[in-house]
Amino acid sequence: MQRKVYDLSTPCLVVHKAKVKSNADKMQERADRAGVALRPHFKTSKCVEAAIIQTGGTKRCMAVSTLAEAECLQENGFEDILYAVPLSTSKIERCARLARAMNDFSVMIDSQHSLIALDSKNLGNDKQWNIFVKIDCNNGRAGILYSSDDALVLVNAIIKSNKLNFRGLYAHCGDSYHGTGLDCVHQVAKRTTLNVLELVERLKEESITCPVYGIGSTPTCSNPIPVMSKLTEWHPGNYIFYDVFQMTKGSCSQDEIACFVLTRVIGHYPQSNHMIVDCGFTALSLHGGGDCCGLTPGSGYRKIEGHPELKLAEMNQEHGLIRPVNESATLEFATYPIGTIFRIFPDHSCATAAMHRVFFIADESENIIEEWRPVSGW
Amino acid sequence: MQRKVYDLSTPCLVVHKAKVKSNADKMQERADRAGVALRPHFKTSKCVEAAIIQTGGTKRCMAVSTLAEAECLQENGFEDILYAVPLSTSKIERCARLARAMNDFSVMIDSQHSLIALDSKNLGNDKQWNIFVKIDCNNGRAGILYSSDDALVLVNAIIKSNKLNFRGLYAHCGDSYHGTGLDCVHQVAKRTTLNVLELVERLKEESITCPVYGIGSTPTCSNPIPVMSKLTEWHPGNYIFYDVFQMTKGSCSQDEIACFVLTRVIGHYPQSNHMIVDCGFTALSLHGGGDCCGLTPGSGYRKIEGHPELKLAEMNQEHGLIRPVNESATLEFATYPIGTIFRIFPDHSCATAAMHRVFFIADESENIIEEWRPVSGW
CATH class of the missing domain: 3.20.20.10 (Alanine racemase)
Known part of the structure; x- marks a missing residue:
């Protein structure tokens, strides 16, 4: 199948x-x-x-x-x-x-x-x-x-x-x-x-x-x-x-960003107005979260495709915390049930790609047609 | 041998x-x-x-x-x-x-x-x-x-x-x-x-x-x-x-930090008062360089063992820029000839370890006695 x-x-x-x-x-x-x-x-x-x-x-x-x-x-x-x-x-x-x-x-x-x-x-x-x-x-x-x-x-x-x-x-x-x-x-x-x-x-x-x-x-x-x-x-x-940072530099459009990290919502936390996805810094790298790579700080909100109202606000090793872009807004949890899939565009694709041992290659109909395995180490 | x-x-x-x-x-x-x-x-x-x-x-x-x-x-x-x-x-x-x-x-x-x-x-x-x-x-x-x-x-x-x-x-x-x-x-x-x-x-x-x-x-x-x-x-x-961040939290002493990234000086650049080592974010991760992991910003200078006068100030993918801690001081290049080996303690060892497919295990006499291969992916 x-x-x-x-x-x-x-x-x-x-x-x-x-x-x-x-x-x-x-x-x-x-x-x-x-x-x-x-x-x-x-x-x-x-x-x-x-x-x-x-x-x-x-x-x-x-x-x-x-x-x-x-x-x-x-x-x-x-x-x-x-x-x-x-x-x-x-x-x-x-x-x-x-x-x-x-x-x-x-x-x-x-x-x-x-x-x-x-x-x-x-x-x-x-x-x-x-x-x-x-x-x-x-x-x-x-x-x-x-x-x-x-x-x-x-x-x-x-x-x-x-x-x-x-x-x-x-x-x-x-x-x-x-x-x-x-x-x-x-x-x-x-x-x-x-x-x-x-x-x-x-x-x-x-x-x-x-x-x-x-x-x-x-x-x-x-x-x-x-x-x-x-x-x-x-x-x-x-x-x-390409990536979100290149987009902010005018190098590409969002539609030209050729890779994304796929992640799912795994928890709702109304007590702190956030939800958690199963994607932390081991999948995305920390790039883009601050002035930490010599690049422009906060160059993007770690963009979530189709969800301009959301941002990936923090990352731990295997968790990502999603909050409303407008932090004073209440997150509409019902809109994003547990299991919801998000696509997060990398801020720095070189860094994000380096976190993965296999890339899943999709065609235009979203079929996975190949798996590529990057060379690693030095 | x-x-x-x-x-x-x-x-x-x-x-x-x-x-x-x-x-x-x-x-x-x-x-x-x-x-x-x-x-x-x-x-x-x-x-x-x-x-x-x-x-x-x-x-x-x-x-x-x-x-x-x-x-x-x-x-x-x-x-x-x-x-x-x-x-x-x-x-x-x-x-x-x-x-x-x-x-x-x-x-x-x-x-x-x-x-x-x-x-x-x-x-x-x-x-x-x-x-x-x-x-x-x-x-x-x-x-x-x-x-x-x-x-x-x-x-x-x-x-x-x-x-x-x-x-x-x-x-x-x-x-x-x-x-x-x-x-x-x-x-x-x-x-x-x-x-x-x-x-x-x-x-x-x-x-x-x-x-x-x-x-x-x-x-x-x-x-x-x-x-x-x-x-x-x-x-x-x-x-x-352990790591430099844990050291700043009082969890450990520097002597208890059990891992480090080994790197060598590969270039001297007097024109910009820095030298380069062959260790970038693919070897150290970006952690510790700023307020990017929810941890204390600048928790350490990405400590270089035995060199309190130096700091790893920036990282690119495969380069690290070393500057004097006191940025107005002139770097004494002759003290660190090309090929000089540095040991950089991770700011966040979980993140640094995640960048490596093999860990080289040393005994107390600095012999490499084992190689450990971490499990990766999800």
Whole structure:
């Protein structure tokens, strides 16, 4: 018998396959229109099935956030994978295995320390390490400052080593998550893009060609500005699912959010004007509940589909407390009998997805047609 | 060759076995002194190995937060398991399987709705459903109000059914997590205990014997007050690992925190006065970073062992940003070369443990002697 969304045991993560495909198609179209390559980030879904959709079936050109993700993609025949976290020398052995097993595996560095370690690690068979340099465009996370001499020194050192192959520059624009409004997103996109292009020019002045240079974040790539077409690639990730926070950033509509946590009402508590659902932080993560992820505090009320009058006000490990959005209103318990199913949109889908070992994949008729199992760990 | 803590790939969760044993022993001793049974909650570790330690090898008398936990314990020969979440009627089928497979499996209810569902679900072989009634002692989460007539009505209905066996009353004192200072913990312990005892008395007046009645939370059971000896059992959970938050509540010393996340420095960023470690919210969870879990905001600086001068100030998915506690001080990068290993104590160990599929178990000489794999999902 065909299993439907409503048959699932709760809590669980449900993913709308058609929305995943549509989100992937639309991002690819934006990249195509700009004439840039798309290097989707794998960190949000961590599912091979989603990666195939994100790469249009080519299985080429992805960014990953862990070596476990890279190893999963390699085992599934993917190529051109960038491990997009500053390389830790303690992970060089596993990176070497991937570099030997693949035609095109790249690591990312932002220090002489990593460069020296790579330069002394022979891959054999005249194989070179493919290296992206992580650039900090005043985004305040990782990377070597785009305007610094250190950036030129680092790229020059890569170019000079016969064991290393300079693949390009990689910049994240995480600060596009701060501030509000599309103007703010556009400002960050413009500044970051111009910073990257400035470094590309400075390299050119030293006769160094930069094969690849890109920026990435879902807000900037969902609403790209013209100057971003001067880059060679973009690397957004979250767009495959989107979430409430991205909606507040103007990256997507609510209808484009491709996943939700399914939960049921398990208790009514008139004495404290709340009800409880069987979904706590182990199913949703805590993201969105406050100023705890560097994102905008209270970016949403942890939106419950079709119930703008309700909010998920608190979470414990396995309970969620639902209250009226208007806390002085009395909850109409009869409207939500025990057993009522709610769909809660994640505030941060990367974080919510990371709480689940299986994603239930639904078609447009709410049939469960597949189960995807994300790679986990590091 | 013996693997040491320092050999582990980062990030990962390391558990000190001797501290787990010591935490378990001390809690058991407190319960013994009070003359109450200890029903440890499984939700924090979710590892069979820890459950064996928590039950002193008897494999009896545990509380669980998911059916996946209950099924794991049942498969490993445990008995007297209480599924301590208000029963969802959608989960009755799985509960029935457990009730039939075990001599002593209990469910918890706080509504007529669940009672009716259980009463109409035959276990066969004259087997009765073992039922705890969840009591709300003005703690504002789940449960039927201790002082209400509904509580008496519900217990009476259980007593009257020949399919149901009244096991007792269960109260959580989650509000012992609010407020500051041991006085506050003691006030909550006193009020909750007296509320439970009051209901026990009211039941006695109706000639109903309550076999089991208890309260539980790690703060109250780590610093019990005399009146708690009038209960028949306690059911704390977090104490098996403890954490920074429990330390701030006076439940434990830093030396008693039994687990930490191991991480390495992977980047220095003088331009923004921070360094990055390879540990983000997928390894630590977001707990403790703000007022996001109903707990005290900023309860710790996400403490880094041996480095009171540093704090984990922000987390992304796979990065943690370390800054000086005194943000106007310049970070002494040379003191923490790339590759430096840090141990970060969890703010909320239940949440941090839930992010890991394997726990690395260390002995007192820092040898990795076991790997524990927690049960996951629901």
